[in-house]
Amino acid sequence: MTLDTHPTLPEFEYIRPATLAEASDFLARHAGEARPFLGGTDVFVRMRDGFLTPRYLVDVKRLDGMNDLRFDPQAGLTIGAAVNMNRVAAAPEVQAHYPLLAEACRTVASYQLRTRATIVGNICNASPAGDTIGACLLFDGVLHIQGVDGPRLEPLKSFFLGPGKTTLKPGDIVTAIQFPLPPQGCQGTYIKLGRNKLSDLSIVGVTALGCPDAACASGYRFRVALTSVAPVPLVAGAVETCLAENPITPDAIQEAARLAAEASTPIDDVRGSARYRKQMVGKLSARALNAVWRKLG
Amino acid sequence: MAFHKINITVNGAQEQVVVPSNMTLMQMLRESLALTGTKNGCSAGECGACTALMNGEPVNTCMVLAAECDGVEIVTVEGLADDNRLSPLQEAMLATGGVQCGFCTPGVLISSRALLDRNPNPSEDEIREALVGNLCRCTGYVRIIEAVKAAARTQVAASA
Numbered sequence: 001m002t003l004d005t006h007p008t009l010p011e012f013e014y015i016r017p018a019t020l021a022e023a024s025d026f027l028a029r030h031a032g033e034a035r036p037f038l039g040g041t042d043v044f045v046r047m048r049d050g051f052l053t054p055r056y057l058v059d060v061k062r063l064d065g066m067n068d069l070r071f072d073p074q075a076g077l078t079i080g081a082a083v084n085m086n087r088v089a090a091a092p093e094v095q096a097h098y099p100l101l102a103e104a105c106r107t108v109a110s111y112q113l114r115t116r117a118t119i120v121g122n123i124c125n126a127s128p129a130g131d132t133i134g135a136c137l138l139f140d141g142v143l144h145i146q147g148v149d150g151p152r153l154e155p156l157k158s159f160f161l162g163p164g165k166t167t168l169k170p171g172d173i174v175t176a177i178q179f180p181l182p183p184q185g186c187q188g189t190y191i192k193l194g195r196n197k198l199s200d201l202s203i204v205g206v207t208a209l210g211c212p213d214a215a216c217a218s219g220y221r222f223r224v225a226l227t228s229v230a231p232v233p234l235v236a237g238a239v240e241t242c243l244a245e246n247p248i249t250p251d252a253i254q255e256a257a258r259l260a261a262e263a264s265t266p267i268d269d270v271r272g273s274a275r276y277r278k279q280m281v282g283k284l285s286a287r288a289l290n291a292v293w294r295k296l297g
Numbered sequence: 298m299a300f301h302k303i304n305i306t307v308n309g310a311q312e313q314v315v316v317p318s319n320m321t322l323m324q325m326l327r328e329s330l331a332l333t334g335t336k337n338g339c340s341a342g343e344c345g346a347c348t349a350l351m352n353g354e355p356v357n358t359c360m361v362l363a364a365e366c367d368g369v370e371i372v373t374v375e376g377l378a379d380d381n382r383l384s385p386l387q388e389a390m391l392a393t394g395g396v397q398c399g400f401c402t403p404g405v406l407i408s409s410r411a412l413l414d415r416n417p418n419p420s421e422d423e424i425r426e427a428l429v430g431n432l433c434r435c436t437g438y439v440r441i442i443e444a445v446k447a448a449a450r451t452q453v454a455a456s457a
Contacts, residue, residue: 007340011298014318014364041360044321045341057318059365086354110430112348112355112408199429 007048016059020146020173023060028148028171036060036173038082039116041109042125060173068176071097076180078144081120081173085132086111088119098179100188100209104135107192110199120174123156126166126232133233134190134207134225136177144176151175160232183221186211187295191284195271202228203272204280206260208288210296216244222256222292224285229264229277236263239285248293257286303367307332308376316363323347323358325366326373334374334403338432345431348404349373355411357430374403377410385455386410386448395444397435405431409445417456418449 015034017023027034034056037043046052060066066082071093079088085105088094094102101119108114108122108131122130123143133156141156148171156177159166168174188209194200205227213221222243226234238259246252261282266274300315307330314329323340326332326349335358338346342360349358350372377384386409389395396402405428412419412427419427424445425438433441 008324009319009321011317011319013299014301014362016365039360040362041342044360048340057362059362061365109342110345111411111427112345112357112430113342113360115351115354115356116360198426 009044009047010050010053012047012054013056014059015056016062020060020063020175023058023063024146024148024171024173026056027058027173030056031170034058038118038121038124039084041113041117042121042127063173063175065175069093074181076178076182078176078178079119080176082118085114085117085119085122089114097182098135098139100135100190100207101132101139101179103188104132104190104207107131107190107198107202120177123159123177124166124168124174126160126162126164128163128231128233129202129205129228130233131190131192131202131205131227134205134227135188135209136179137225137233137235138188138207138209138223139179139182141177141179143174144178146173146175147171153178157235162231183209183211183213185296187292189288189291189295191288191291193280193284201271204228204266204277204284206281206284206288208285208292210243210289210292212296213244218244218246218248218252220244220248220296222289224256224260224288226260226264226281226285228271229266229281231265234263236260236285238263239289243289250290253286253289253293256289257282260285301364301367303363305366305368306370308372314363318362318364320363321359322349322351322356322361322363322366322371325363326358326371329363332373332375336400336403338400338404343430343432344401345404345408346401348407348431350407350411353411353414355408372407374406377406384410384448385451386413386444389444389447389451390441393440393444393447395436395441397433401431401433401435405433405441409441409448412445413449413452418453419445421446 036058061082066080068080089102089105143154190207192202193204207225210222224239239256242256264281266277336346338344342357347358
């Protein structure tokens with residue numbers, strides 16, 4: 001047996017429909033053998049490795065609205081599905097109102113990969129490790145989806161069903177992700193634990209967002225999203241309750257971090273053991289919450 | 298498998314190429330256009346040896362389909378020199394010893410070129426971050442980073 005270290009892509013047909021309706025119709029008619037793609041940074045690698053064997057790859061990058069990035073002082077931010085991560089990270093609207101999103105984008109792979117990689121692609125790939133997903137969850141992202149029956153909206157929080165599994169049906173194309181205005185005065189951070197400082201897949205990802213909130217007894221609302229430590233990206237609800245009800249003290253933050261670790265259900269894999277991951281969720285959640293608390297102060 | 302006729306500008310020259318669906322931009326550059334400066338390292342978007350500029354931005358050409366490139370402008374390492382005169386960045390890479398076996402060098406040059414285009418005076422951290430996606434197994438990176446700093450100084454001096 002010879003080992004081909006430079007496998008070429010298996011055979012498939014490249015399709016570039018002219019309209020969204022045409023693309024959706026094609027994908028629905030070829031359910032199970034056609035898939036849409038954006039930057040292809042996940043799809044191509046998985047095809048080379050033999051995990052995916054689509055007969056048709058449908059390029060949806062040039063369709064209407066896919067390349068738009070707009071901010072509206074009422075409606076918030078809309079990022080077209082084909083907008084690449086470098087563009088998101090550099091956009092003044094994102095840096096001004098959603099800097100956590102820019103921070104998360106910059107942790108993905110390398111600059112040249114981010115020229116192709118997209119947030120919507122990261123989401124649709126539905127890897128439990130997706131670096132931008134935590135920020136998208138905490139900013140209450142809503143997906144714009146074009147299906148065979150027309151467009152619809154779907155909250156990101158109910159989108160993930162399992163590793164690589166989402167609520168998308170044949171014919172569905174995610175065209176954009178939209179975020180409402182961020183909470184007033186919010187601060188956030190993303191801590192990515194990888195085998196090296198930059199560019200690797202995460203072993204544990206902790207995203208934290210906090211804001212002043214008069215409706216909470218503590219006066220603050222904190223939320224934590226966890227990636228790489230459960231079958232789907234996870235928002236640890238117990239953290240929010242703990243820090244809403246108790247005064248924000250070092251002890252309360254430790255307790256919230258413990259609850260985050262408790263909420264995680266990691267597995268052993270090539271990047272790290274379940275035990276190590278669970279401990280790191282606790283440590284990094286405390287670190288992230290303290291960092292956000294300092295920024296709010 | 299279907300073939301696609303694409304019009305593409307490579308290093309300033311208009312080209313018309315017929316490509317199969319599963320051909321990558323890297324394969325097209327190397328095999329159809331004989332531009333073998335673009336190297337095939339990992340075929341998985343990790344090593345950066347195949348980096349070229351696509352509409353002015355660096356991409357891993359192994360992660361782009363040739364069929365997607367209709368109407369696109371590409372610059373490869375062969376397009377960095379002005380006629381036969383090396384660019385200041387190329388000169389700096391030679392002068393500092395940033396080239397050893399040379400396999401990563403085309404990708405490093407393209408990523409560095411793109412960095413200096415968007416940030417003419419980068420800090421060392423910014424240089425390191427911009428080159429995260431270009432693996433080099435010879436130099437230990439120190440001399441490569443020195444070269445980018447030197448090229449930035451030359452560039453800033455020339456535009457002053």
